[in-house]
Amino acid sequence: xxxxxxxxxxxxxxxxxxxxxxxxxxxxxxxxxxxxxxxxxxxxxxxxxxxxxxxxxxxxxxxxxxxxxxxxxxxxxxxxxxxxxxxxxxxxxxxxxxxxxxxxxxxxxxxxxxxxxxxxxxxxxxxxxxxxxxxxxxxxxxxxxxxxxxxxxxxxxxxxxxxxxxxxxxxxxxxxxxxxxxxxxxxxxxxxxxxxxxxxxxxxxxxxxxxxxxxxxxx
Amino acid sequence: xxxxxxxxxxxxxxxxxxxxxxxxxxxxxxxxxxxxxxxxxxxxxxxxxxxxxxxxxxxxxxxxxxxxxxxxxxxxxxxxxxxxxxxxxxxxxxxxxxxxxxxxxxxxxxxxxxxxxxxxxxxxxxxxxxxxxxxxxxxxxxxxxxxxxxxxxxxxxxxxxxxxxxxxxxxxxxxxxxxxxxxxxxxxxxxxxxxxxxxxxxxxxxxxxxxxxxxxxxxxxxxxxxxxxxxxxxxxxxxxxxxxxxxx
Numbered sequence: 319x320x321x322x323x324x325x326x327x328x329x330x331x332x333x334x335x336x337x338x339x340x341x342x343x344x345x346x347x348x349x350x351x352x353x354x355x356x357x358x359x360x361x362x363x364x365x366x367x368x369x370x371x372x373x374x375x376x377x378x379x380x381x382x383x384x385x386x387x388x389x390x391x392x393x394x395x396x397x398x399x400x401x402x403x404x405x406x407x408x409x410x411x412x413x414x415x416x417x418x419x420x421x422x423x424x425x426x427x428x429x430x431x432x433x434x435x436x437x438x439x440x441x442x443x444x445x446x447x448x449x450x451x452x453x454x455x456x457x458x459x460x461x462x463x464x465x466x467x468x469x470x471x472x473x474x475x476x477x478x479x480x481x482x483x484x485x486x487x488x489x490x491x492x493x494x495x496x497x498x499x500x501x502x503x504x505x506x507x508x509x510x511x512x513x514x515x516x517x518x519x520x521x522x523x524x525x526x527x528x529x530x531x532x533x534x535x536x537x
Numbered sequence: 538x539x540x541x542x543x544x545x546x547x548x549x550x551x552x553x554x555x556x557x558x559x560x561x562x563x564x565x566x567x568x569x570x571x572x573x574x575x576x577x578x579x580x581x582x583x584x585x586x587x588x589x590x591x592x593x594x595x596x597x598x599x600x601x602x603x604x605x606x607x608x609x610x611x612x613x614x615x616x617x618x619x620x621x622x623x624x625x626x627x628x629x630x631x632x633x634x635x636x637x638x639x640x641x642x643x644x645x646x647x648x649x650x651x652x653x654x655x656x657x658x659x660x661x662x663x664x665x666x667x668x669x670x671x672x673x674x675x676x677x678x679x680x681x682x683x684x685x686x687x688x689x690x691x692x693x694x695x696x697x698x699x700x701x702x703x704x705x706x707x708x709x710x711x712x713x714x715x716x717x718x719x720x721x722x723x724x725x726x727x728x729x730x731x732x733x734x735x736x737x738x739x740x741x742x743x744x745x746x747x748x749x750x751x752x753x754x755x756x757x758x759x760x761x762x763x764x765x766x767x768x769x770x771x772x773x774x775x776x777x778x779x780x781x782x783x784x785x
Contacts, residue, residue: 324742324782325711325745326778327778327782329752395753398750398751399709399710401642403640403710404642407640408543408545408637409606409609411610412757414610414614415755415756415757415760416708416760417755491754498768498775499754500775501772501775501777501779503769503772504772
């Protein structure tokens with residue numbers, strides 16, 4: 319049996335792609351946070367990320383592959399898991415021995431995936447259209463305004479905030495769990511769990527803060 | 538104590554089962570859960586009803602046979618016990634208790650509360666052993682020095698009684714805790730290291746073929762395990778499996 323076809327191999331792929339996405343999330347958050355402090359710095363970094371060939375043609379495809387792998391594998395594993403118990407329990411107390419987050423990764427994952435659809439519609443598709451389809455002239459100062467404009471809709475800010483709450487729940491279990499999947503369960507595990515708690519609260523809350531900040535300070 | 542019991546009744550693997558409700562009176566809080574089931578069966582037989590089939594053997598928490606899912610938890614509400622070690626004092630007079638078999642595709646129901654756990658035997662047969670040279674010149678195991686830390690961890694893993702509570706409890710019906718305990722008890726010892734690569738590859742392959750679900754690290758198995766087998770064993774098996782896959 320090849321590694322990719324085995325249950326453990328698939329879990330490792332979930333874990334590694336998840337950890338990669340955590341890294342991406344941190345980087346994305348750092349750039350977004352710049353927008354709170356400096357419009358010009360945010361524009362500069364966004365322009366670099368949007369036009370640097372290494373970012374665009376090497377890192378971006380890797381990122382898309384990572385996202386696709388993570389959710390495809392997630393759905394595949396969930397499908398297999400749903401077949402592993404054909405007759406369900408009449409009484410099942412899942413909450414007595416496992417957290418809500420760990421038992422509902424597929425639910426939080428679906429919310430995050432739906433959010434990604436909206437996020438792509440809001441930012442990624444217009445960006446691809448601007449650069450590669452309509453091939454409009456380079457404008458290094460457009461990014462901040464484009465972002466602030468998107469956050470004028472209260473409904474959009476509310477959807478973003480709700481999605482980030484689910485991202486927090488997803489990270490709460492997923493981040494530390496990734497280490498267990500790749501075989502790390504040792505004296506550092508307690509610290510990894512503590513870091514997971516901090517990360518899964520601070521980063522999503524930070525994203526919500528940024529969205530609210532631009533919503534409230536635009537005018 | 539007077540109780541209402543909602544018990545899964547299923548004549549055999551080929552027919553559908555259903556929950557039947559029975560009333561039982563005069564239960565002592567000092568009885569074990571299995572003794573309460575014995576009383577239920579005596580009562581049912583006196584009324585000409587087929588007794589409830591359930592697995593049991595040693596009745597002292599060692600054999601791993603008693604396999605009931607009681608009020609939504611494997612081996613009931615107590616921790617670090619098998620069903621035979623669960624006492625009726627954990628319940629209250631007038632309680633309704635739901636009793637179901639361990640449910641998993643890999644644990645088909647034989648009758649009522651008894652399930653076929655031979656899938657565990659097949660996983661064990663795939664590599665859960667150390668091949669011994671029986672030519673007469675076998676080295677005394679005690680002559681090989683073993684780090685106390687490793688010996689303790691191997692022993693902890695070896696306390697797994699293969700009851701299947703991990704599978705029954707896991708929302709995915711995953712057998713990772715059982716298989717990882719069996720892999721770990723050998724992986725930590727020099728005698729087991731010789732066949733370590735084949736062992737983990739073959740046991741995981743068999744586990745997957747039996748139709749168990751995938752581990753999602755909820756940790757429910759560790760909480761419900763009557764022997765307190767640690768999730769550390771699953772991480773060790775993941776490491777062993779990755780290493781074995783990459784090496785060949």
